[in-house]
Amino acid sequence: MSDTDGKKPLGLGGGTRGPGQVKQSFSHGRTKSVAVEVKRKRVVVPQKPGGAGGAGGSSHSLGDPSKRPAGISDAEMERRLAALRAAKAREADEAAQRAADEKAREEERQRKREELEAREREERERAEAAARKAEEEARLKAEEDAKAKREAEIARRAANAPARVAAATATPGSPADEQRPTPNRPAPANTVQRKAEREREERGNNRARTGDEGRRAGKLTLSNATSEEGGRQRSLAAMKRKQEKARQKAMGFGQKAEKQVRDVQLPETIVVQELANRMAERAADVVKSLMKMGMMVSMNQAIDADTAELVIEEFGHKAVRVSDSDVEQVIDTVVDSEENLLPRAPVVTIMGHVDHGKTSLLDRIRKANIATGEAGGITQHIGAYQVKTPSGQLVTFLDTPGHAAFTSMRARGANVTDIVVLVVAADDAVMPQTVEAIHHAKAAGVPIIVAINKMDKHSANPTKVRTDLLQHEIVVEAMSGDVQDVEVSAHTGMGIDKLLEAISLQAEILELKANPNRDGMGAVVEAKLDVGRGPVATVLVQNGTLRKGDIFVVGQKWGKVRALLNDKGETITEAGPSTPVEVLGLNGTPSAGDVLNVVPTEAQAREIADYREQTTKDKRAAAGAATTLEQLMAKAKADLNVAELPVIVKADVQGSAEAIVQALEKVGNEEVRVRILHYGVGAITDSDVGLAEASKAPILAFNVRANAMARSSAQQKGVEIRYYSIIYDLLDDIKKAASGLLKAEVREHFIGYAQIKEVFRITGVGNVAGCLVTEGVARRSAGVRLLRDNVVIHEGTLKTLKRFKDEVKEVQSGQECGMAFERYEDVRAGDVIEIFERETVERTLA
Known part of the structure; x- marks a missing residue:
């Protein structure tokens, strides 16, 4: 059977066909011959007259008309031949x-x-x-x-030779003497012949x-490399490099730069890498120099100043000794020139007695509602806001708390402000915190504008307010003085425009200016430890511009600006003078009132922060060491009759924690006092519970909650955690407990927790939270708190508790229900509802 197996042979199509074979190859190496048809091109050759083929130039040479294709004329045939x-x-x-x-x-x-x-x-x-x-x-x-x-x-x-002659003379008649030539006897012929042969042989060997050696001079062999007489010869490439260096040296190129001698600032201790940077030398060279001195250190370790000075001198530089306090010289303290100063917004602080309407007045200006967000309706934090007045001018407002415990907060507000608005209630006149605010404003040297609030009340008496202010050397314009006074009403909005005009007028008189084209500098008005965001500081920028990515130092902490948020919660990239912002990116929670300064490098920021922290520790140690033994003995003897109430304080922000600590330190007398074991910001942790157990002290939680681990640990160890949202309750409770006057204590028992899964809007009812009771039981008569990230958002009672469509008294754990709060609707999915019951318990102070 043939390879084609009876199949039709492959063809190329068209033309005259003829047989052919093609070798077909396969991937595994086998080949096969395949028969194909070969197409041959048909060549048309015009016939000359008489039967000869060819092409002529006239009509008689166009070939036989009978052999042409049909429909082709002589002209067409002539055109085709011309194209050919x-x-x-x-x-x-x-x-x-x-x-x-x-x-x-x-x-x-x-x-x-x-x-x-x-x-x-x-x-x-x-x-x-x-x-x-x-x-x-x-x-x-x-x-x-x-x-x-x-x-x-x-x-x-x-x-x-003389020795040989003497030997020969001493032994005459020896056989050698017979062969040795003498002056009187010529040398034998065979001796002369042997000497000549030895000379010829030596010359041949040489x-x-x-x-x-001449032939192998350019090669490197083991004998040449190890021999002392001949060494390795220079290669052709080495000779070329030598000639090129000589040529460049002759032309003045390739001259090694002269080493620059630097003045290296040297503190008491310095890291090897930083020392190398200051000398502009390689860190590896500095480490090598230290190893030669016998010090096995790495580039990240610190060395003392004496060793560093030896290294500096070895490298040819000059050491300049500086003190530890010189590290703060990197902070820019240059006074700005007049041409660089630009107008800035005024910073206005609202101050006054508690419940005189400071926050409500600011609410009216901002068209917001801040008071509902504060527990008990009183301000317990410093708030910083920027408002645009109807005239288009930006004004920065600081709202300070009016409670007696927040003295330090009011002092900070007065120190960072340009204008103080003293709010006095027309129906209450001048009160203790009003007087304190006046003293803070006078100590800071800032002008005062008196806002007489609550003029919408029937019992308002602005004349009494103006008269009472005279006792404190505040003479208003209505009484021929130089202090502006405005009658306002935060409830109706009366006099708000006049108050803003008075602020604008006072700002124009002050001619407030700052240089925005320099590194940022500001003051911390509040700081807290936020869940998920870490340490957060509310900073009022006073000079320069604070930008995202800046490295800064604030008090004993430092950081890099990771994000900037304005008072509306919006993320911004930079903040100019008089702008309040929240700064994220700190390595710890700073103290309220610390100054923030931008520095060039992270190393300098860390160095300044470490120096300040060490200085604080040294001062504390020195204060403790200054106490004499007699003073310690007298103090111990006095403490025998004093009962102490140890407490641990945890608050939501730094300012509140400081205010509570200062207030608690004032509680007590010669018989009893409060001892602060520890205070801080953030949620209660397991370490706080451990400290409380060891010292038998309760934990006072102000607007914070314990995490799940700390809550479980506190229940197991029997540690008491007291939760407070209003500073009145905290101070009153501690005062009563410390003085022994507490007849009964109101304790809270947590009976359940519920998780909000979804929020529904129902007409006529408002927002209803669809909840799942995760722990305990939910009762209609119990009190509730709304927690968001373990921080109290709202405390109140339930308006409704429904199971499906029915109103019920309680819902057990694991069941779903609907809850609505009384006069509060800001609930979100993911919030936690804490259900508790209050119980009055009689107890005595141990």
């Missing part, structure tokens, strides 16, 4: 052009080949000349060495050795 001739001529021209191009390319290749050969030949000749020169130098050197050896041998023999 033109195509042949074009093909001939293209072939000639291709031949010429190929010839030109071949000539170019031949030229490049010859140039390359000539260049290689020149390099080879130079290499051979250099090798010959090296061989000649080696040969001359070898001849000189051989000559020197021969001369040394002759000298040695000449030196030993010649062979010299030729071999």
